[in-house]
Every structure is written in structure tokens, then in C-alpha cells.
Amino acid sequence: MKVAELAIILLSSLGLVVSGKVFQTLSHLKPQYRDNVQSAAVQDLLYRLIGDRSYEFVVTVNSSLTGNDGLDTYQLSSLGAGKVAVVGSSGVAAATGCYNYLKYFCGCHISWSGVQLQVPSPLPKVPSPITVKTPNRFRYYQNVCTSSYSFVWWDWARWEKEIDWMALNGINMPLAFTGQEAIWQRVFLTLGLNQSEIDDFFTGPAFLAWGRMGNIHTWGGPLSSNWMQNQLSLQSKIVERMRSLGMITVLPAFAGHIPQGLLRIFPKINVTRLGGWSNFNCTYSCSYLLDPEDPLFQKIGGLFMTELIREFGTDHIYNADTFNEMTPTCSDPVYLSAISSAIFKSMVNVDPGAIWLMQGWLFVNNPSFWKSAQIRALLHGAPIGKIIVLDLFAETSPVYQSTKSFFGQPFIWCMLHNFGGNHGLYGNVKSVNSGPFEAMSFNGSTMVGTGLTPEGIEQNDMIYELMNEIGWRSKPLNLTEWILDYSTRRYGQKNPNALTAWQLLLKSVYNCTQNWKDHNHAPLVRRPSLRMNTEVCYNQSYLFEAWKLMYLAAPSLSKSATFLYDLVDVTREAVQQLVTQYYIDIKTFYEIEDLENLMAAGGVLVYDLLPDLDNLLSSQSQFLLGRWLKDARKVAVTPEEASLYDMNARNQITLWGPTGNILDYANKQFGGLVQDYYSERWSLFLWCLIESLNTDQPFHQEKFNQAVFSVEKAFIYNSKKYSSTPTGDTIDIVKNIFIKYYPKAVKVNDVI
Ligand SMILES: *[C@@H]1O[C@H](CO)[C@@H](O)[C@H](O)[C@H]1NC(C)=O
Ligand SMILES: *[C@@H]1O[C@H](CO)[C@@H](O)[C@H](O)[C@H]1NC(C)=O
Ligand SMILES: *[C@@H]1O[C@H](CO)[C@@H](O)[C@H](O)[C@H]1NC(C)=O
Ligand SMILES: *[C@@H]1O[C@H](CO)[C@@H](O)[C@H](O)[C@H]1NC(C)=O
Ligand SMILES: *[C@@H]1O[C@H](CO)[C@@H](O)[C@H](O)[C@H]1NC(C)=O
Ligand SMILES: *[C@@H]1O[C@H](CO)[C@@H](O)[C@H](O)[C@H]1NC(C)=O
Ligand SMILES: *[C@@H]1O[C@H](CO)[C@@H](O)[C@H](O)[C@H]1NC(C)=O
Ligand SMILES: *[C@@H]1O[C@H](CO)[C@@H](O)[C@H](O)[C@H]1NC(C)=O
Numbered sequence: 168m169k170v171a172e173l174a175i176i177l178l179s180s181l182g183l184v185v186s187g188k189v190f191q192t193l194s195h196l197k198p199q200y201r202d203n204v205q206s207a208a209v210q211d212l213l214y215r216l217i218g219d220r221s222y223e224f225v226v227t228v229n230s231s232l233t234g235n236d237g238l239d240t241y242q243l244s245s246l247g248a249g250k251v252a253v254v255g256s257s258g259v260a261a262a263t264g265c266y267n268y269l270k271y272f273c274g275c276h277i278s279w280s281g282v283q284l285q286v287p288s289p290l291p292k293v294p295s296p297i298t299v300k301t302p303n304r305f306r307y308y309q310n311v312c313t314s315s316y317s318f319v320w321w322d323w324a325r326w327e328k329e330i331d332w333m334a335l336n337g338i339n340m341p342l343a344f345t346g347q348e349a350i351w352q353r354v355f356l357t358l359g360l361n362q363s364e365i366d367d368f369f370t371g372p373a374f375l376a377w378g379r380m381g382n383i384h385t386w387g388g389p390l391s392s393n394w395m396q397n398q399l400s401l402q403s404k405i406v407e408r409m410r411s412l413g414m415i416t417v418l419p420a421f422a423g424h425i426p427q428g429l430l431r432i433f434p435k436i437n438v439t440r441l442g443g444w445s446n447f448n449c450t451y452s453c454s455y456l457l458d459p460e461d462p463l464f465q466k467i468g469g470l471f472m473t474e475l476i477r478e479f480g481t482d483h484i485y486n487a488d489t490f491n492e493m494t495p496t497c498s499d500p501v502y503l504s505a506i507s508s509a510i511f512k513s514m515v516n517v518d519p520g521a522i523w524l525m526q527g528w529l530f531v532n533n534p535s536f537w538k539s540a541q542i543r544a545l546l547h548g549a550p551i552g553k554i555i556v557l558d559l560f561a562e563t564s565p566v567y568q569s570t571k572s573f574f575g576q577p578f579i580w581c582m583l584h585n586f587g588g589n590h591g592l593y594g595n596v597k598s599v600n601s602g603p604f605e606a607m608s609f610n611g612s613t614m615v616g617t618g619l620t621p622e623g624i625e626q627n628d629m630i631y632e633l634m635n636e637i638g639w640r641s642k643p644l645n646l647t648e649w650i651l652d653y654s655t656r657r658y659g660q661k662n663p664n665a666l667t668a669w670q671l672l673l674k675s676v677y678n679c680t681q682n683w684k685d686h687n688h689a690p691l692v693r694r695p696s697l698r699m700n701t702e703v704c705y706n707q708s709y710l711f712e713a714w715k716l717m718y719l720a721a722p723s724l725s726k727s728a729t730f731l732y733d734l735v736d737v738t739r740e741a742v743q744q745l746v747t748q749y750y751i752d753i754k755t756f757y758e759i760e761d762l763e764n765l766m767a768a769g770g771v772l773v774y775d776l777l778p779d780l781d782n783l784l785s786s787q788s789q790f791l792l793g794r795w796l797k798d799a800r801k802v803a804v805t806p807e808e809a810s811l812y813d814m815n816a817r818n819q820i821t822l823w824g825p826t827g828n829i830l831d832y833a834n835k836q837f838g839g840l841v842q843d844y845y846s847e848r849w850s851l852f853l854w855c856l857i858e859s860l861n862t863d864q865p866f867h868q869e870k871f872n873q874a875v876f877s878v879e880k881a882f883i884y885n886s887k888k889y890s891s892t893p894t895g896d897t898i899d900i901v902k903n904i905f906i907k908y909y910p911k912a913v914k915v916n917d918v919i
Pocket of ligand 3: 364
């Protein structure tokens, strides 16, 4: 037996001691601001939420409530004069206490798609004081991609809302990635790069996440100095607010990717040129990775960290991902350990208390490279307790089990849930409700937290609220009870149809328990072909039944904004499945050469169903292409920036790259996009199929792809203005679609 293996066995048999040690090394990761500053920040948050009613809450942060275990706690109790006391061990704990009181005593609800804040007066009494303690040190939030898929165009008002949401939901460890390019720019100028070399390195705003990870460069750029300034001042506000609420911000660190221009200045440095990423060739990809043992590595890492901390301060935890979706040039464990050891060294050289937060995505993404020996080597490049690994997609592909709990390094169990910010009802409630508890009780577990790592947000509110609650629970919830309560709070009243609809959703779209890669591959949002994936992970009868029930609930809940959002979302999902049904029909008619029926089905799809879907989406502001584009243009100072941002915004959700490199990865179901992008594509597809039958020539996918690429490109540059405010009456539109299409959906001839 090898010495290393023996050490592992020894370590895992000492499970408790290990986690004790782990905790020792992490005890400095805690809120920096004084208790009274945090209390005031929570009181302000409550004021933003409920105005003058916030004065009925007495919020206190008392950090001595955090015991030796460092675990967050809150207490709720009633005071005289109808007031409620909320005491938290941190600002986040107090805010979580407030939201739990609002939820479970007042029946309120707060989500991305809207709030329901009818707070009863006087405030309901807390019969006897309640104390709630988290089982884990950290509740983490964000994926490195969320910056690009969701936050890219945000202003301070939107950030403020999100940070409030984080605090209310108990999140105490968010990424704080905004504005890092401004710091890099300073570092590169110091090193002697000129502006055109820097411009060549940075991607455009909508692609920064992948520029940061060394996947691509240049595409969508350059970044203007206006952009840099804007993001820098945003970040100052972001980290200040996060810290005042008691959060531990995670800042970026140097992972080794460098601009090509540095080779001009330092011709002797040891670099590896990585290969192209995801169908990108070297025009926009193939980045340079500086050998971590090259002295310049420590120099760049040191310059960056020093400048970063000077500008933003630090909470002593840093994220760096060297091999995200990139295969290292060598699988020798010695090499991999040397790399992680150099990266870690560049952090501790500047901040002796540095902890490295690493995404565990690489292990899921490329398991054939990352075998036990490679994973262990990478993770053991820094002392035990100095790396926290995000088990990034733990609800579907947990890594901790096959790595003996990350070979002793602490980890955070994360729900990834969403790819590319796609729309689509989806979730794995079963795993979310049990996975974290299984991970905590795993033999030798080094788990130190739970987290959310969606690539894009503002979809599927329910599953995120559930995951956030799990972060504060010590055992699984009764989901049957939970969902009833959720639906009542969300709409502000008990509605039997809505309740039943949610139960059906819970056992269909939200119960995708297979190892399912949640990517919306519905034919609707994919480039048409005769070989499209039409599978779904649930029984569609339940979805259509839920649709009917939501439709029936509409007259009673028409005043609820969150209900209208859900009505659109469930109808959207039903229409998405109807599009699949039409696609299957079209394909069948084509195969049996039934031109007449092919044209009939195609006509309905392109001239009726898709326009209906576009109208539906256009009736709710969360589903507007115009809003996404307006937000992008709003960041611009000059007309040139405005058109560059418009291009970034359109390209990301469609072609994703100059030539459709990751075509439709970040697809969205937006009003405007359905009509001018998806529908145009379907129209051309039908035309080609009809042409094929008419001329008795086979359908050529390759030829079609070339032709449809022009249609896709035309959308990017169509310079059309899309409305950023909703139009049309949601309930009327749903009614119209329901009456026309429900019979087709359930394949019966009479509507209820
Ligand atoms: C935990 O793992 C250790 C070391 O492999 C083993 O000795 C012990 O029996 C395990 N405990 C349980 C409860 O499985
Ligand atoms: C904070 O909590 C500790 C321990 O419960 C208590 O002794 C102390 O009085 C509290 N401080 C304040 C300011 O409430
Ligand atoms: C930057 O340096 C490169 C290489 O020497 C040169 O080609 C380019 O013109 C320079 N750009 C500027 C703006 O000086
Ligand atoms: C460059 O780095 C590689 C990979 O770490 C190493 O094998 C090689 O010896 C280095 N070359 C020089 C000249 O240091
Ligand atoms: C690489 O991609 C660019 C941009 O998409 C394209 O213009 C160029 O022709 C490609 N180069 C090669 C060698 O394929
Ligand atoms: C969950 O709650 C429902 C309704 O109260 C109850 O019927 C059911 O038995 C509970 N399930 C479990 C597993 O406790
Ligand atoms: C979810 O699916 C699993 C099987 O994969 C089943 O055991 C469970 O009962 C389902 N849950 C609900 C709420 O339908
Ligand atoms: C889907 O649900 C319906 C309604 O309960 C049921 O009749 C049908 O058998 C189910 N289909 C499958 C494949 O389970």
C-alpha cells in the first residue's frame, strides 16, 4: 500500500478530528463589521422591503451567539406593543430570521419574479421564543458563469435587490467578481502591456466569465474605460453592502491564464498554449497558461492580489479555476500538485490567511482525465483545510462520495440546477431534499456548507427557495406540506386549483430524479433537424393537468403578480411541449411523404402556435427580449458601446460565438426572440422539407444549416427595437391558447 493511501485511510477514520481541524483553519472566515453595523444594515433591508412596518421589528446582531462551532443562529420572540425581536449571530442570520418570520407567521413571499408582502397588522405573536441554528458554516451562492448569463447588465438598484435576497435567504458566502478587469488592466499596464494587447485579451461584457477562465479571449470586446469605471464603482458598493450584512465575499485570484502580449515582454517565460475551447478555434481561444513554477507566476499573482485587496479589501477567501473545461497538458500527479501549490502560494504570499475556493466542475466535466490520483494530487497541493471545494453539481453528480470527501479538503454541497439561464420548468426536489443530509452523514465527511451554483437565475423560483431553506435545516422537509404552504404564500391566498397544480408540478417537472443533464434541449429552442431530442424527464399528463388547473385558478388570482408570472411560465412549458408534438407530426408526415398534412401541421406551428407563444411571453416583463436588450444598452455611454452591448446581448442567447460555436446553449424563451429567431428558423425548415417533397430530393441537413445560419445571423444585426414593457392581457392570451390547444395537448376532442 502506498503511503498516500495509508494517510487517506488514517484521515478518514479520524473523521471528526479532521472536521474539527478543518474548522480551526476556517474560523477566521467570519463577518468583519461590528454587530451594530450589521444590525443597522438588516434594519435598512427591512425598510426597503416593507417600509414603515419595519419599525415593528427590533433587529439585533450579537456575534457571541455564534458558539465555538461557528454556526449561525437566529432567535425570534414577541416584545410588548406588538413588536417582534429578531436576534442573529450575524446580519445574514438576523435577515434569515426576519424572512422566516415573514414567511411562517405572516404568510409572505419574496422571489426573483415578484413579492407577496401583505404583512398582517398587528404583527402575529411568536407564542414562545424560537431558536434556529444552521448545521453548516457556509451557505454559498453563484456560479462563475452567473456574472455573464444574469448579472452582466445590472445596475446598483438590481444588485441591491439581489444582495437583500441573499441575506434574507441565509446566504453568507457569495462570489464578488464584478470589476476585476479594471484591476487586471492596472496589473497588465504595470507589466508593460500596451492598450491594444489588453483589448485583445478581454472579451466583451457578455462573455467575461469565459475570458476569466481562459476559455476565450477578444470575442465581443473590447472593454471600454467607461465599462471599467462603471464596474469598479459597482463592485465597491457590492462588497461594502455584502460585508455590512455579515457576508464573506469571495474575490477572484490568479489562475495562470495570461495575455499573449506578455510573451513580447517576457519572451523566455514558460507557457503552455491550451487548445481551442468548445468549437472555438485559436482566433478567439487557445489561451496561454503560465507555468506555475515560472517566477513570473508569483509576480503576476502577487501584483493582482495586492491591487485587488488595496481596492476592495478582503474576507480572505479567493476563487481560482485553472482547468475549467480545459485539459491539463500532463496528468502526472506531481505536476498537478505543483500547479495547485504554486497557485495557493501566490495567494498566501499576499494574504497569509488566504483560503482557496475551487469549483469542482472539472471533475464532473472530464472524469476520464480526473481520476483519483489526479484529483488527490491537485487537492493536496495546499494543506488540508486551505482549499474549499464546491461540489458544484451535487444534486445530480456528487463528487464527494468517489473522492473520500475530497481527500480531506472541506467541501460545499451545491445545487447547480440551471445551465445557460435557460427557461424551462425543472428540478430534482428529491435530491435537494435529501442530498445535503446524506453528505453531512457520509463517513469522514468534510462538508462545511450548502450552496447554489446556477449558471443563470431568475427562473424556477421554487427550487431555489427550497434549497435555501435546506441550508438551515437539519433534516429533510415534508415536501407535500411545504409545497402547499409555498403556493399559499406565493399567491397570498389558498387556492385549491393552484395548490393541486403545484402538487402535480412537484411530481413531474420538479421530480427529475434520473441523472439528467438539465439543459433545455426542447426542439422549440434548438436548430431544427430531423433528429431532434424529444425526450422529457417527466410524465407530460401531469404538466398539462397543472396547466388546466392554473388556467382555472386565473380568475381568482388575477391580482397576484407572482401568479401571473407562473401562469405564463406553466403555459410556456405546455406550449414548448406542444411544439414538440407538432415537430413529431411534421417529421412523421415528411417521412411518409404526406405533403398536405405536413403543410397543415407546419402552418399551425409557424402561423399560429409560435405567434401565440410570442404574445404570451410579451405580456410579462420577465420574458421580454426588449428588457434584456434595453438593460444592455443602458450601461453604454457612447453609441458605439451601445451597439457592441446590443450585439453581445443578442449573440450570447443565440449563436454564442461568431459562427454558432455553442449554438443556443443560453437559449431563452423571450417575447420577440420566439418570433424573430426561433420561428424564422422553423419556417425555413418547413420550407426546405416541402421543397424536398416537391422536388423529390432528400433533405440536406448541411445545406439547411448553412442557410439557417444566415437567418440566425440576421437576428443579431436586425437593429430592430423590441418593447421593454409588457403588452397584452396575460389571462386573455392564456385563455385563447388554452381553448385552441388543450385538446391537442391531451389528445382528446372536448375541452372541459
Ligand atoms: C468509517 O470509515 C472507517 C475507515 O474506513 C471505518 O473504519 C469505519 O468502520 C467506517 N464507519 C462506518 C460507520 O461505516
Ligand atoms: C449577546 O449574547 C450573549 C450570549 O448570549 C449575552 O451574554 C450578551 O448579553 C448579549 N449581548 C447583547 C448586547 O445583547
Ligand atoms: C502594442 O504593441 C504591439 C506589438 O509591439 C504593436 O503591434 C501595437 O501597435 C502596439 N499598440 C499600441 C496601441 O501601441
Ligand atoms: C516548463 O513547464 C513544463 C511543465 O511544468 C516543464 O515540464 C518544463 O520543464 C518547463 N520548462 C522549463 C524550460 O522550465
Ligand atoms: C477561426 O474562426 C474565425 C472566426 O470564427 C474564422 O474567421 C477563421 O476562418 C477560423 N480559422 C480557421 C483556421 O478555421
Ligand atoms: C407529509 O405530510 C402529509 C400531509 O400532512 C402527510 O400525509 C404525510 O404522511 C407526511 N409525509 C411524511 C413522510 O411524513
Ligand atoms: C419522485 O420520483 C421518485 C422516483 O424517481 C419517486 O420515488 C417519488 O415518489 C417521486 N416523488 C413525487 C413527489 O412524486
Ligand atoms: C402519466 O400519467 C397519466 C395520468 O396519471 C397516466 O394515465 C399515465 O399512465 C402516465 N404515463 C406514464 C408513462 O407513466
